[in-house]
Amino acid sequence: MVVVLPTKNREELRERILTAVQTMYAEVASCPTRKFHFPTGRSACEYVGYPQNVLDLIPPHALESFAGVGYPFAAGVITKGMSVLDIGSGSGTDLIHSAFMVGPSGRVFGIDLTEEMISKGRASLEKAQIKNGEIKEGNAESLPFPDNSIDVVTSNGVINLVPNKKTAFQEIFRVLKPGGKIQISDIVLATEISEKSRANPQLWAECIVGAVPEHAYIGLVRDIGFSDIDIIGRIDYFSGSASDSTRKAARQFGASSITLRGTKPRV
Numbered sequence: 001m002v003v004v005l006p007t008k009n010r011e012e013l014r015e016r017i018l019t020a021v022q023t024m025y026a027e028v029a030s031c032p033t034r035k036f037h038f039p040t041g042r043s044a045c046e047y048v049g050y051p052q053n054v055l056d057l058i059p060p061h062a063l064e065s066f067a068g069v070g071y072p073f074a075a076g077v078i079t080k081g082m083s084v085l086d087i088g089s090g091s092g093t094d095l096i097h098s099a100f101m102v103g104p105s106g107r108v109f110g111i112d113l114t115e116e117m118i119s120k121g122r123a124s125l126e127k128a129q130i131k132n133g134e135i136k137e138g139n140a141e142s143l144p145f146p147d148n149s150i151d152v153v154t155s156n157g158v159i160n161l162v163p164n165k166k167t168a169f170q171e172i173f174r175v176l177k178p179g180g181k182i183q184i185s186d187i188v189l190a191t192e193i194s195e196k197s198r199a200n201p202q203l204w205a206e207c208i209v210g211a212v213p214e215h216a217y218i219g220l221v222r223d224i225g226f227s228d229i230d231i232i233g234r235i236d237y238f239s240g241s242a243s244d245s246t247r248k249a250a251r252q253f254g255a256s257s258i259t260l261r262g263t264k265p266r267v
Contacts, residue, residue, distance in 0.1 A: 014163045017210075018139075021161050022114045025067065029091060029116035032064035037243035040067050045093065047240050048185070048257070049074065049233070058096050062124035065091035065117070068156035069237050070185025073097060075261035077181040081105040082151040085175065087140050087168075088158030090117045092124030098154060099130045109145070111138030140168040145175045152181045157257070160187040160211040169224045178266040182226065183259070187237065188214040190254020208238075208246070208255050218260070226262035233259035 028040060039047050042063040045055055049071035055063065067090060078084060084098040089110025098108045112118050112135065121135045138144050140155075140162045153172045162168045172182060189211050212220075221229055237257040238250030249255070 017161075017163050018113065025090070025114045026116040028067050029065050029114065029120045035242050036067075037241055037246040038067060038069075038238070039240040040065065042066070044068070044240070048235055048237070054097060057100060057128075058093055059124055059127040061120070061127050062092040062096060065120060066093045068094065068185060069187055069257035070156060070233055070235055070259040072154050072156055072183040072185045072259055073101075074233050074259055075181070075183035077183055077261055078102060078152050078154075083107045083149065084109070084152045084154060085143070085145065085150045086110045087143075087153060087155040087172070088112055088161075089121050089135055090114075092121035092128075092135070094154060094156055095121065095133055095135070096124060096128045096130060098152075099125075099128070099133045102132070104132055106132060108133040109150075110135040111140075111143065113137070113139060141171060142167075143171045143175050147174055148177045150175045150180060151177055152183065154183045156185045157187065159184065162210070165212070165217075166220060166224070169220060169226075173224050173226065173264055176264040178264060180264045182221075182262045182264075184261075185233070185257055185259040186217070187211040187255055187257055188217050190214070190256075193253060208249050208253060211253075211255060214258065217258075221260070221262055225265065227265050229260060229262040231258050231260050 045066050078101045080103045082102045084102055086095045089095045089112050095108055095110045110121055118135055118137055125133050136144055141164050153176060159165055159168055192213055193209055235257045238247055238255055241247050
């Protein structure tokens with residue numbers, strides 16, 4: 001794991017955080033058999049709730065580098081013909097699942113920061129023979145899509161890694177059509193983390209220090225303008241970690257994963 005020194009310069013810290021995240025997930029893409037401090041692969045999909053019949057439709061090439069934290073599709077908001085945006089599409093598991101759900105009359109888009117994941121995700125789309133999907137290089141804080149253009153935004157274990165979560169949710173709100181939906185699985189905390197810990201960019205890639213307390217996370221989603229916000233799933237995610245230190249840190253801060261859905265009001 002790459003060691004990145006902390007800095008008090010906010011913009012420099014942001015860049016170091018993004019670099020640390022990219023480094024971590026490049027390893028997940030390139031070395032899928034390696035043991036990470038968070039669950040990965042098909043076994044991780046099963047652990048967070050993906051049905052076997054869904055997994056059987058997705059190429060092993062995608063599943064082997066899965067690193068999500070929940071099953072956002074439990075929200076039940078995707079139907080035939082929709083446009084779906086997956087923020088942090090990774091190796092393509094959720095994007096392929098979305099493509100099957102929307103059918104040939106729909107369209108799916110993925111964005112990711114990490115070159116290795118983008119390449120792997122695109123190869124996964126080809127292996128699954130997905131014709132109605134594409135993956136772009138992109139950042140959750142600046143989505144490369146027009147206003148009011150997407151029916152559903154999905155994301156799985158990504159926004160906790162984003163330095164500016166308010167901007168990310170503002171961008172999600174912007175690109176969604178009126179009446180559009182979010183289905184998001186993410187890491188939240190029971191207690192706050194110190195500013196000293198938050199200033200260490202390497203710890204952001206560990207998936208815990210970038211998270212915020214659950215009440216603050218839900219409050220942010222609500223303040224951005226989303227309505228009908230429901231938490232529909234909760235997992236003691238880090239109990240599945242192979243790392244003693246990660247499990248200990250998760251217990252210290254009450255880290256868990258939640259799955260939520262919400263709506264962009266029509267008016």
